[in-house]
Amino acid sequence: GDSVTQTEGPVTVSESESLIINCTYSATSIAYPNLFWYVRYPGEGLQLLLKVITAGQKGSSRGFEATYNKETTSFHLQKASVQESDSAVYYCALGGRSNTGKLTFGDGTVLTVKP
Amino acid sequence: NSKVIQTPRYLVKGQGQKAKMRCIPEKGHPVVFWYQQNKNNEFKFLINFQNQEVLQQIDMTEKRFSAECPSNSPCSLEIQSSEAGDSALYLCASSLQDTQYFGPGTRLLVL
Numbered sequence: 001g002d003s004v005t006q007t008e009g010p011v012t013v014s015e016s017e018s019l020i021i022n023c024t025y026s027a028t029s030i031a032y033p034n035l036f037w038y039v040r041y042p043g044e045g046l047q048l049l050l051k052v053i054t055a056g057q058k059g060s061s062r063g064f065e066a067t068y069n070k071e072t073t074s075f076h077l078q079k080a081s082v083q084e085s086d087s088a089v090y091y092c093a094l095g096g097r098s099n100t101g102k103l104t105f106g107d108g109t110v111l112t113v114k115p
Numbered sequence: 116n117s118k119v120i121q122t123p124r125y126l127v128k129g130q131g132q133k134a135k136m137r138c139i140p141e142k143g144h145p146v147v148f149w150y151q152q153n154k155n156n157e158f159k160f161l162i163n164f165q166n167q168e169v170l171q172q173i174d175m176t177e178k179r180f181s182a183e184c185p186s187n188s189p190c191s192l193e194i195q196s197s198e199a200g201d202s203a204l205y206l207c208a209s210s211l212q213d214t215q216y217f218g219p220g221t222r223l224l225v226l
């Protein structure tokens with residue numbers, strides 16, 4: 001089946017440092033997967049952070065970026081300079097080109113940013 | 116930010132009791148999903164609906180869970196006879212243009 005593997009946390013970085021959370025996927029049932037990063041801030045629900053549907057393209061939001069790399073089956077999340085408010089749990093997910101298909105999630109990466 | 120509403124936020128039940136949770140999807144989103152997120156942060160797809168009809172569901176959902184998404188009423192997910200292993204966060208999502216938007220979840224504790 002489909003699967004997503006991401007950096008095992010917890011990850012702790014200091015404010016203004018750079019960040020990369022790795023995500024690799026295996027899409028055996030989906031020919032052209034859509035890739036997502038979701039985030040859950042403390043006390044809040046799961047929110048969409050960014051989405052990319054085309055291989056080779058980059059998505060960005062709130063200073064975060066992720067590039068859909070079909071060759072390496074990766075979708076790593078990066079930020080050049082993190083802030084304390086970025087402390088959250090980050091989930092990589094893949095889905096199909098269909099409004100009705102389920103998402104397959106990674107296990108999440110807990111990020112703590114120290115002031 | 117998502118406008119999916121889930122109630123209640125917390126639910127405590129004894130083993131063997133029924134547990135029912137509700138979801139109001141975002142207006143205009145035609146597909147509704149239910150997922151279970153366990154204490155290890157693992158997501159499990161349970162069931163999805165489009166226009167009140169079930170599209171897909173897993174075996175577990177067929178046997179002990181009942182779910183519906185009537186028109187003009189909240190969607191609901193009910194566990195007929197709760198087990199300790201059902202303790203989890205239940206997430207409802209509605210989908211538009213291949214993207215799912217999640218509610219805050221109902222956290223179920225089965226004692």
